[in-house]
Amino acid sequence: MTQEHSHLRHLESESIFVMREVAAQFERPVLLFSGGKDSILMVHLARKAFWPARFPFLLVHIDTGHNFPETLEFRDRLVEETGAKLHVGYVQDSIDAGRVKEEEGPNPSRNGLQTVTLLDTLAELKADVALGGGRRDEEKARAKERFFSHRDRFGQWDPKNQRPELWNLFNGRRNPGEHFRAFPLSNWTEMDVWQYIAGEGIEMPSLYFSHRRNVVERDGVLLAQSEFNRLLAGEAWEERTIRFRTIGDATCTGATESAAASLEDIIAEVAAARQTERGGRSDDKRSEAAMEDRKKQGYF
Amino acid sequence: MDLLRFSTAGSVDDGKSTLIGRLLYDTKSIFEDQLEAVEDASTRRGEGYVNLALLTDGLRAEREQNITIDVAYRYFATPRRKFIIADTPGHIQYTRNMVTGASTAELAIILIDARNGVLTQSKRHGFLSSLLGIPHILVAINKMDLVDWSEERYEEIAAEYTSFAEKLGVDDLSFIPISALLGDNVVEPSENMPWYNGSTLLHHLEHVNVGAHRNLVDFRFPVQYVLRPDQDYRGYAGRISSGSIRPGEEILVLPSRKSTTVASVDTFEGAVDEGIAGDSVAIATTDELDISRGDMIVRPLNLPTADTEIDATICWTSEQPMEPNTQYWLRQTTRETKAFINRIVYRIDVDTLHRDEVKQFELNDIGRVHITTAQPIFFDRYQLNRETGSFILIDPHTNNTVAAGMIRGAVRTVEDLPEEKTDEELRPVSPDVVWEAWNIDLPVRESRTGHKAAVIWFTGLSGSGKSSIARALERKLFDGGAQTMLLDGDQVRHGINGDLGFSPDDRTENIRRIGELSALFFRSGSIVLCTFVSPFRADRERARGLVPEGRFVEVFVDTPLEECERRDVKGLYARARKGEIAHMTGVSSPYEAPENPEIRLETVGRDVDDVVSELMVRLRDLGVVR
Numbered sequence: 001m002t003q004e005h006s007h008l009r010h011l012e013s014e015s016i017f018v019m020r021e022v023a024a025q026f027e028r029p030v031l032l033f034s035g036g037k038d039s040i041l042m043v044h045l046a047r048k049a050f051w052p053a054r055f056p057f058l059l060v061h062i063d064t065g066h067n068f069p070e071t072l073e074f075r076d077r078l079v080e081e082t083g084a085k086l087h088v089g090y091v092q093d094s095i096d097a098g099r100v101k102e103e104e105g106p107n108p109s110r111n112g113l114q115t116v117t118l119l120d121t122l123a124e125l126k127a128d129v130a131l132g133g134g135r136r137d138e139e140k141a142r143a144k145e146r147f148f149s150h151r152d153r154f155g156q157w158d159p160k161n162q163r164p165e166l167w168n169l170f171n172g173r174r175n176p177g178e179h180f181r182a183f184p185l186s187n188w189t190e191m192d193v194w195q196y197i198a199g200e201g202i203e204m205p206s207l208y209f210s211h212r213r214n215v216v217e218r219d220g221v222l223l224a225q226s227e228f229n230r231l232l233a234g235e236a237w238e239e240r241t242i243r244f245r246t247i248g249d250a251t252c253t254g255a256t257e258s259a260a261a262s263l264e265d266i267i268a269e270v271a272a273a274r275q276t277e278r279g280g281r282s283d284d285k286r287s288e289a290a291m292e293d294r295k296k297q298g299y300f
Numbered sequence: 301m302d303l304l305r306f307s308t309a310g311s312v313d314d315g316k317s318t319l320i321g322r323l324l325y326d327t328k329s330i331f332e333d334q335l336e337a338v339e340d341a342s343t344r345r346g347e348g349y350v351n352l353a354l355l356t357d358g359l360r361a362e363r364e365q366n367i368t369i370d371v372a373y374r375y376f377a378t379p380r381r382k383f384i385i386a387d388t389p390g391h392i393q394y395t396r397n398m399v400t401g402a403s404t405a406e407l408a409i410i411l412i413d414a415r416n417g418v419l420t421q422s423k424r425h426g427f428l429s430s431l432l433g434i435p436h437i438l439v440a441i442n443k444m445d446l447v448d449w450s451e452e453r454y455e456e457i458a459a460e461y462t463s464f465a466e467k468l469g470v471d472d473l474s475f476i477p478i479s480a481l482l483g484d485n486v487v488e489p490s491e492n493m494p495w496y497n498g499s500t501l502l503h504h505l506e507h508v509n510v511g512a513h514r515n516l517v518d519f520r521f522p523v524q525y526v527l528r529p530d531q532d533y534r535g536y537a538g539r540i541s542s543g544s545i546r547p548g549e550e551i552l553v554l555p556s557r558k559s560t561t562v563a564s565v566d567t568f569e570g571a572v573d574e575g576i577a578g579d580s581v582a583i584a585t586t587d588e589l590d591i592s593r594g595d596m597i598v599r600p601l602n603l604p605t606a607d608t609e610i611d612a613t614i615c616w617t618s619e620q621p622m623e624p625n626t627q628y629w630l631r632q633t634t635r636e637t638k639a640f641i642n643r644i645v646y647r648i649d650v651d652t653l654h655r656d657e658v659k660q661f662e663l664n665d666i667g668r669v670h671i672t673t674a675q676p677i678f679f680d681r682y683q684l685n686r687e688t689g690s691f692i693l694i695d696p697h698t699n700n701t702v703a704a705g706m707i708r709g710a711v712r713t714v715e716d717l718p719e720e721k722t723d724e725e726l727r728p729v730s731p732d733v734v735w736e737a738w739n740i741d742l743p744v745r746e747s748r749t750g751h752k753a754a755v756i757w758f759t760g761l762s763g764s765g766k767s768s769i770a771r772a773l774e775r776k777l778f779d780g781g782a783q784t785m786l787l788d789g790d791q792v793r794h795g796i797n798g799d800l801g802f803s804p805d806d807r808t809e810n811i812r813r814i815g816e817l818s819a820l821f822f823r824s825g826s827i828v829l830c831t832f833v834s835p836f837r838a839d840r841e842r843a844r845g846l847v848p849e850g851r852f853v854e855v856f857v858d859t860p861l862e863e864c865e866r867r868d869v870k871g872l873y874a875r876a877r878k879g880e881i882a883h884m885t886g887v888s889s890p891y892e893a894p895e896n897p898e899i900r901l902e903t904v905g906r907d908v909d910d911v912v913s914e915l916m917v918r919l920r921d922l923g924v925v926r
Contacts, residue, residue, distance in 0.1 A: 007303040007382040016580035017539045020525045024593055024634070048568035049537070049580070053529035136373045143372040162370065163701045164396055164617045166403040167690045168539075169631050173699035187384055189375045 008196050011188055016049040017168065018147050018184035019131070023049075023056050025172035026129040026180070030122070031057040033086070035071035036247040037204060038133030038185060040078065041193055044202050045184065046131075047082060057131060059086045062118050064110040064249045066228040071247060074205040089121030109252045119155040122179060129172070129180040137189040147186055153177040190245075191270050198263040207244045210261045214239050221254035301377070304510050307386040307405035307434070309398050309425040314411040315442045319480035320374060320387060323502065326487035329376035371401045380506045390421055395650065395664035396617040398425065399704055402432035403690070406510055409501075410439045414447045414477070418460045420651045426461070427650055430468040431613065431666070431706070433686055435513040435801060437465070437473050440501060444493065445479040451495040458879040465882055467653065471801020472508075473882045476501050498880070514577055515685045515799055519543030520604060520678075521597040522633035522688075527582055535566055535582030536591055541633065541687035542680075543602075544576040545583070552600040553591055554678050559600055560587040594635040596678045604678045604688060609642075609711035610671040613682075616661040618695065618702035624660065628702065630673055632691035638674040639693065642711075645669060661703075670711050682706035684799065738823060745825035749783045754924045755818050755847050758831040759840060759894060760857030761886045762872055763864035765903045765911070766831040769857065772912045774829050777925065785821045786829045787814060802883045808839050815843030822847050827924070835885045837892040853924060855915070856897035861886045863904050898922060 022029050031046060033039045046055035061075060079086045091110050094100045099120065100113040122130055136143045144159055148170040151157060163171055172180055185193075197204060214225035214237040223229050225237050228251050242255035243266075260269045308316055323329075374385040386401030388394065402408060408429035412422050422439075429437055439461055447453045458475040465473050476485055477496055484490035487502045499507070524538040545551070545562060552559045563584040564571040575581040583597060591597075598604060616622060622641060630639035646655035647667035661667060682689030693703040746752055756773075758766040767788055774786045793800070797813055800806040811834050818828045834840050844852040864886065865873040876884030883889040894900075899918045901911055919925045 007301050010303050010578060013539060013578055013580040017524070020537050020580070021634075024525045050525075050527060051566075051568040051582075052533060052535075053527045137375045140372075143374065144370045159370065164400045164704065165701075166400050166692060166704045167686065168404075169690065169692045171631065171692060171694055171699070171701045173629070173694055175699060187373070187375070189377070189382075191377065192382070 008192060008199065011192055012045065012048070012196070014187060015045045015184040018170070018182060018186075019046055019049040019055075021148075021170050021172070022129055022131060022182045022184075025170070028125065028127050029057050029129045029131060029182075030060045030087070030125060030127045031055075031131040032118075032133070033059045033061050033075065034133070034248060035061070035067075035075050035205065036133070037193060037197065037208060038135065040074075040202065040204065041185065041197065042131065042133045043078060043082060043084070044200065054083060057084075058125065058127075059084050060121060060125070060127075060130070061086065061088045062091065062114050062121065063088050064091045064114060064251075066110055066226070066249045066251050068207055068224075068226070068247065070205050070207050087121070087125060089117045089124075091117045093117070094120060109249060111249050111252050114249075115155075122155070127179060128174065129182055131182045131184065133185050134181075134183045135185050135188050135190075135193075136183075145183055145186065147183055148172050149181040149183065150174070151179050151181060155179070157181075191267070194263065194267050194270055198267060204263075205247065207247055208266065210241055210243045210259050210265070212239055213242055213255065215242060215255055222256065223251070224253075224255055301380065301382055302510055303382045303384065304407060304505060304508065305384045305386065305405050306407040306409060306505065307388060307398075307401040307429070308409045308411070309388050309390045309401070309428075314390065314413050315480045316387070316390070316411050319409075319411065319440065319442065319478070319486065319501075320385060322480050322483055322486050323385075324374065324376055326483060327376050327378055327502070371397050378502070378506060383505065390425065392421075392424065392650070393664060395424075395428070395666070396615060396704075398428050399432060399615045399617070399666075402429055402434055403704065405429075405432075405434050406513065407436040407438060407505070407508055408434045410437060412439060412441050412457060412461070414441050414443045414450075414453055414457065417457050418464065422461070423464055424650045426465055426468060426470070427653065428666075430465075430470050433513070433682060433706070435471045436508050437470050438501070438504060438508075439473070439475045440480075441475060441477045442480050444477045444484065444490075445482055449477075449490075449492045451493070454496070455879070462879045462882055462888070466888065469801075469803030469805055470882055471513075471803060471806065474498075474504060474880055475878075476504065498878075513686075513799055513801075515542035515680075515687075516577055517543055517796070517799075518602055518604070518680060518685060519545055519597075519599050520633075520680070520685070520688050521545065521583065522635065523591055523593055523595045523597065524634050525593060526591070533584065534588070535584045536597065537580075537582045538597075538634070539580045540575050540577050542577045542685050543599075544574055546574045547571065550600055551583075551585070551597050552603070553589060554596045554598060554604075554606060555676060556590065556595070558587075558589050560585045560589055562586075594633075596633065596635075598678075604680050605710055606676045606678050607710040608673045608676050610673065610677070610679070610705075611668070611708045611711045612671055612691070612705045613666065613668050613708060614661070614693070614703045614705040616663060616665045616703050618700055619663050620695065620698070620700075620702065621663075622661040622702075627696060629694040629696060630671065630677070630691055630705075631694060632677050632679060633688055635675075635677055637677065639671050641669050642672045643670040668708070671705070679707050681709055742823060742825065745823075749825045751782050751827065751926065752851070752924065753822050753825045753827065754851045754853060755822050755828045755830065755843070756853045756855060756919075756924070757818075757834070757840065757843060758829070758855045758857055759834045759897075760859060761861060761864045761891055762833055762884075763867045763869055764857040764859035765908070766833075766857045768908050769901070769903075769911055769915065770829045770831045772908050773915055776912060776916065777827055782925070783824075783826045784829065785826045786831070787818060787821075788831050789833070792817070802881075804836075804883070804889070807883075808836065811836070811839035811843060815839075815846050818843065819846040822851065833885050833891070835889065835891045837894070840894070850923075853899065853919070853922060854894055854897040855899045855901060856894045857901050857903060858893075859903045 091113050094117045095102055100116045134142055146162055146165045215222045216235050216237055243258040244255050260266045372387045376383050386405055388398045388401035410422055410425045441454055441457050454477045477493055478485040484492055485500045489500055520541040521538050523536045527535040527537050547562050547564050549562050551562055563586045565575040566582045627638045627640050630637055645668040647658045647665055680688045689707045691705045692701050695702045758770050760766050774784050778784045797810050800810050818830050821828045875881045876887040885891050
């Protein structure tokens with residue numbers, strides 16, 4: 001509670017309350033860790049919520065295999081520093097086992113495949129709740145999400161028939177085979193996250209800060225050069241000054257041109273931004289209800 | 301920067317989504333890609349305009365049917381404040397969603413289409429908002445452009461809604477004429493309605509007093525989780541529901557009733573000097589006690605009610621109707637116990653407010669019930685404490701949340717009433733607290749101060765001159781060496797009574813507390829001057845009963861309403877006449893003049909010194925001052 005801004009103090013306290021409810025109401029909670037700023041914030045808040053004890057959540061990373069190397073380095077260092085336990089579920093394993101089939105075409109993404117790996121991993125771990133860093137301001141289907149979000153035996157979300165969630169009373173009761181997703185950051189906005197990170201001095205991966213990198217512009221999205229992104233006919237890599245506003249699968253996470261080199265720069269940029277942070281994600285652009293459809297299937 | 305949570309209820313027809321779209325757009329909270337997506341979608345759907353409603357209706361079914369089904373949360377911020385909107389559907393079949401959105405809101409925006417005026421739906425929203433204890437209600441009279449910006453139409457609707465809201469006991473009711481479509485009075489003042497000189501909607505949202513209804517008095521700490529990293533430390537983690545706590549303070553644990561002391565109030569950053577309502581902390585105690593989740597930590601002299609018989613208002617939130625003999629799980633604070641619904645007292649028709657006799661509740665039904673719990677729960681009345689006065693019921697088979705409840709109190713029957721009690725014992729008293737004699741008797745204190753203790757109670761209309769007279773009198777008494785204390789409405793409404801509004805019930809509670817407070821100051825030997833409108837005779841009589849006979853001086857500042865209204869020092873009468881203030885004494889709420897006051901003062905055409913001189917003479921005659 002070092003934060004001066006009372007709305008950040010309020011959000012922090014609310015998130016800690018939700019995390020403690022998760023720990024109290026569930027047997028085998030896991031915290032989904034993507035390596036992005038929201039999941040780093042989640043780990044930070046989890047440490048606060050249970051201090052001086054260790055947080056009782058297993059970290060789970062669903063690895064598409066299409067990573068920025070910086071993400072994995074950062075992840076491993078954080079795990080070591082916090083003394084947390086990490087479990088990695090590999091999308092490659094799901095592909096090898098024939099559970100999913102890799103997309104074909106010029107822009108193959110493993111983003112959709114993650115859902116199967118995620119559900120398999122949760123089943124393998126017998127996890128009854130998965131904590132995620134999802135926020136309601138990210139996307140309009142997420143605006144309807146509960147703090148405690150019920151999933152049926154198939155891991156599916158039924159948005160039209162959700163349990164009402166009143167006051168601060170969270171109902172995590174479940175039948176065998178069902179699980180929950182819990183979203184302690186529900187009420188945070190992108191701006192809140194950055195202001196809080198700056199106020200707390202939380203270390204962030206270098207990908208979020210301005211740097212020079214080879215990219216290609218495709219359908220209005222800047223894709224970074226990597227072994228997973230191939231050029232189409234007529235395209236060429238060009239070096240630009242960019243940063244990432246979200247970090248996910250390297251094949252679908254777009255960069256933005258930016259000179260923001262510090263947290264203060266980023267906050268100023270977010271304040272002036274005219275595009276949502278997910279505006280750089282080609283996975284959301286597939287249809288008006290792309291996120292809702294993926295969430296129903298069990299996506300993050 | 302602080303935070304305001306507000307709810308909006310209404311359908312697309314009222315322009316609710318357009319209003320939210322307008323707020324987000326004008327505060328630059330909508331991004332280009334969102335706007336483009338909405339423009340594309342509007343074109344695809346063959347709509348001739350940019351349908352801002354598409355921004356907020358997040359689910360495919362909602363966009364297809366042009367309705368809001370579920371609660372959606374929206375976020376925006378201005379340099380002054382962060383806002384969380386709980387956007388809820390308005391039709392009766394979505395009552396449970398409205399209740400959900402209202403449960404965490406501090407302000408409700410009720411939209412009225414100026415062409416249609418006050419509809420059943422607008423009344424229902426008002427009723428649900430007041431039921432859920434939302435302290436501020438803002439009625440946005442929309443589509444003013446379609447009624448030629450008519451002031452007359454606005455006044456007509458405001459007057460009709462004000463008279464309806466009086467039945468609800470709404471604390472703070474405001475009206476703003478707007479056009480969400482064109483933006484008039486949403487963020488920018490309207491040029492089309494020069495006759496309106498109140499706030500714009502956003503200005504109102506930015507300046508309304510947040511946290512005023514929070515209970516900062518009664519310390520309640522439901523234990524959420526026990527932290528035990530090693531043998532040396534044991535901390536009880538939780539979020540302070542209300543009140544505050546400091547290291548060294550004595551605490552009591554329920555249900556064990558064991559008492560101990562706070563060793564430290566801990567956070568990740570270290571121990572803090574004080575934890576206040578809303579803070580997530582861990583409390584370490586000096587003694588090792590057996591404390592677990594569901595227990596409540598409180599102060600020994602400020603206890604919640606502990607009972608198994610609960611009188612509550614509930615809203616049924618499940619498609620599956622209520623089963624009379626089913627055992628449900630009842631979850632309140634961090635506590636969970638089996639419970640069954642003992643009796644349905646009545647169901648409220650949310651449109652007419654009539655009470656119906658029914659055998660069971662179905663989806664969206666609201667009414668009063670008696671519930672029996674297997675284990676006692678520790679609660680306060682919902683009206684006084686949202687956190688400890690609320691609960692949900694969970695179906696043990698489906699695990700669905702089937703009801704949301706607001707506690708009215710413990711169920712009491714005639715047998716529970718005490719047979720004969722003294723006055724002192726009959727006063728409202730916290731459970732398990734017994735009366736003890738004062739440590740130092742009043743005459744001993746009076747011999748030190750050199751004068752008698754007394755309560756001088758000024759009553760009269762707002763603007764009658766009570767405060768000016770009392771302040772001058774106190775200065776005179778104090779300068780003469782007397783021990784004095786002045787209690788004024790503006791002070792007590794900030795602290796001790798900050799949780800109260802202006803409904804008749806709250807006014808009564810306001811005066812009850814002030815009466816108790818003045819009796820305590822009286823016991824300290826002071827001459828206590830109280831200046832309160834205190835419009836109800838019964839309330840003043842109760843305050844009189846708290847001090848010995850002859851020590852209570854009722855001063856009726858008898859200034860006629862016309863004169864008070866002409867003075868209108870605080871501008872309250874003007875606002876009340878416009879319908880902006882409900883329950884304005886003398887205008888829309890009665891004033892019961894004293895029948896036999898000790899002193900009656902006239903003020904018209906006199907200056908304060910003159911009145912105070914007269915008052916001093918009269919007080920000497922009564923033997924109150926020398």
